[in-house]
Amino acid sequence: MRNIISLGLVLLFLSACTWVELTPEAESVRIVEAVHVANCKLAGTTTVTVKADVASFKRDAEKIKSELETLARNEAIRLKGDTLVAATDIQDGEQTFKVYKCNP
Numbered sequence: 001m002r003n004i005i006s007l008g009l010v011l012l013f014l015s016a017c018t019w020v021e022l023t024p025e026a027e028s029v030r031i032v033e034a035v036h037v038a039n040c041k042l043a044g045t046t047t048v049t050v051k052a053d054v055a056s057f058k059r060d061a062e063k064i065k066s067e068l069e070t071l072a073r074n075e076a077i078r079l080k081g082d083t084l085v086a087a088t089d090i091q092d093g094e095q096t097f098k099v100y101k102c103n104p
Contacts, residue, residue, distance in 0.1 A: 020050065020067040022074065029073040031084045031097075040102035043081035048072050052093030064093055072097040 048071035053059055072084050072095070081099035088096040 020070045022070045023077065025077045026070075026073040029076045029082055029084060031069055031073070031086070034085050037083060037085055037098075037100045037102060040083060040100035043076075043099045043101045044079040045087065045096060045098055046072055046075040046079065047094060047096040048075065049094045059093075061090075065090060068093075068095045072099075075099070 048068050050064055050067045050071070051059065052064060068090060069084075076082065076084055076097075076099045079099045081101050083100040083102045084097045085100065086095060087098045
């Protein structure tokens, strides 16, 4: 019984950890609502994914959201964009973003 409780605590701790790092180049990428990109050029679309659960324990929704946004910001740099708009809601640890180039 003690091992099961210990395992549960370890898994709970791991589910709270953030495994995604924001690259220095992506620090300036903004996430905005669609109304703020009217004068921007679409650079592409990216779909990012993280684990929604660890060993059948659901991860914190805010952690998942934060990690998805970090991954999308990193991808925006690859697509030569500087602004993101969420194109879908989060579904099972996955979300699609539209990437825009707003600043010359």
